Amino acid sequence: MKDLAVALTQRRAQHLYRTRTTVDAVEGVYAIVNGARLLNFCSNDYLGLARHPEVINALQQGAARYGVGGTAAHLVCGHHAPHHALEEELAAFAGYPRALLFSTGYMANLGIASALLGRHAAVFEDRLNHASLLDAGLSSDARFKRYAHNDIAQLQGLLNESSAAHKLIMCDGVFSMDGDIAPLPALADCARDHNAGLMIDDAHGFGVLGAQGRGVLEHFQIPTASVPIYMATLGKALGCFGAFVAGDEDVIETLIQESRPYIYTTATPPALAEATRASLRLVQTEAWRREHLRDLISTFRHGARQLGLRLLDSATPIQPIIIGAAADAVAASEKLRAQGVWISAIRPPTVPTGSARLRVTLSAAHTAHHVERLLSALEGVA
Numbered sequence: 001m002k003d004l005a006v007a008l009t010q011r012r013a014q015h016l017y018r019t020r021t022t023v024d025a026v027e028g029v030y031a032i033v034n035g036a037r038l039l040n041f042c043s044n045d046y047l048g049l050a051r052h053p054e055v056i057n058a059l060q061q062g063a064a065r066y067g068v069g070g071t072a073a074h075l076v077c078g079h080h081a082p083h084h085a086l087e088e089e090l091a092a093f094a095g096y097p098r099a100l101l102f103s104t105g106y107m108a109n110l111g112i113a114s115a116l117l118g119r120h121a122a123v124f125e126d127r128l129n130h131a132s133l134l135d136a137g138l139s140s141d142a143r144f145k146r147y148a149h150n151d152i153a154q155l156q157g158l159l160n161e162s163s164a165a166h167k168l169i170m171c172d173g174v175f176s177m178d179g180d181i182a183p184l185p186a187l188a189d190c191a192r193d194h195n196a197g198l199m200i201d202d203a204h205g206f207g208v209l210g211a212q213g214r215g216v217l218e219h220f221q222i223p224t225a226s227v228p229i230y231m232a233t234l235g236k237a238l239g240c241f242g243a244f245v246a247g248d249e250d251v252i253e254t255l256i257q258e259s260r261p262y263i264y265t266t267a268t269p270p271a272l273a274e275a276t277r278a279s280l281r282l283v284q285t286e287a288w289r290r291e292h293l294r295d296l297i298s299t300f301r302h303g304a305r306q307l308g309l310r311l312l313d314s315a316t317p318i319q320p321i322i323i324g325a326a327a328d329a330v331a332a333s334e335k336l337r338a339q340g341v342w343i344s345a346i347r348p349p350t351v352p353t354g355s356a357r358l359r360v361t362l363s364a365a366h367t368a369h370h371v372e373r374l375l376s377a378l379e380g381v382a
């Protein structure tokens, strides 16, 4: 084992020590921490559905009916009617023949790479892909290639050079730390031209992008046939927990037969599937949440520019403010917290060195007034 005490001390000295903040209670968009009431701008509850009464009620009713635990893996006796119904509803909504639930997005990504890539494959990933997507590619048997962020020319070069029998491009739909949307039409063309597969992780786009919230494909009006493997999570805009993969019959059946993170784990609680079904209905019936969110995003961007803050080119609820040094980002986050505003500092290695940031996330649960408060707290801090 490595010298743990030395490694921890070093980490602390570099301002990279990670700590957890305990939330004692939640009151709408406020988190109660150590007796302080913090206006929360760092959750991924983009549509404000995590506390929706219909979602909570579905969870309670589901628990009364099915109990708490899934009690076994899906292939043993854990696969319940609510899971099955949710899979069918997710497939229909995303526009694919089938969908398969995974316990988490991290596991879904590992499960896709391990089951669908063999030793003769190569996987191509954007450098800024989410850690779970990078880990999935790295831990698979395939050769692993990375290209600079959104650099389609470099991707083409790597695909041209590759002699692998099978090629798969794996990419975030919305980049989780920058908030920008992947150039999906170019990626789809590139995949087609090089006879490569394309997998999109739409953790931050599903529910948010597109008029109906179907995600990044709807945003670009790209047919699902261009993206044979689509993955999204249920713990962000849907306010629940878990993830799913959508694809055709062969993709989904292969995952069921061979994906170890799918096979060797306990099914998520059936009641959770009931809650997620309620949330998916709200995604479809309450389009005002997306419209309100878009208004908040433009209010925030307009105000932040007037304050001279360094924003990135993001049209999504992820609105990072680049600070630079890790220590400065932490100090800014602490100052904001003293003013009752909670924005976590994101530091290397999660983001490249020198680009530590305050990662602001907006939610349909926020009001214009909350965004005004955020902006006045940011004035003089960042």
Ligand SMILES: *Cc1c(COP(=O)(O)O)cnc(C)c1O
Pocket: 103, 104, 105, 106, 107, 130, 132, 133, 172, 176, 201, 202, 203, 204, 233, 234, 235, 242, 243
């Ligand atoms: C959050 C996230 C995941 C992981 O999903 P979990 O369900 O939280 O494990 C995967 N990919 C991206 C892009 C994410 O943002």
